[in-house]
Amino acid sequence: MAKFMSFDLGQMTNKLYINAKDAFVKKGFKTTIDVTDANNPVFLAEKESQRIELPANKNIVIQKSSKSLTHKEVKGIHVCNGKEFHINESVLKIVK
DSSP states (O other), X not given: OTTTTTOOHHHHXXXXXXXXXXXXXXXXXXXXXXXXXXXXOEEEEEETTEEEEEETTOOEEEEEOSSOEEEEEOSSOOEEOSSOEEEETHHHXXXX
């Protein structure tokens, strides 16, 4: 389908999604993947009193701190391939 529509699917994917761990580590976060529920993994990023949760196959960013809890929607869903999470760049725009 991509060939018929004259675009490179791999290149398009690289534009739409970035590696979550790499992106959050660059921002000073420690990261893990919570697989307590194997069918619903959650990417976790923590720095100081801030905790970010990105559930797989959803477009929600959950931000927790000692003072607040917020849920925000982003443009694309978070994708987990079983080993890594890939996120839309819009996630990083709302995470300080």
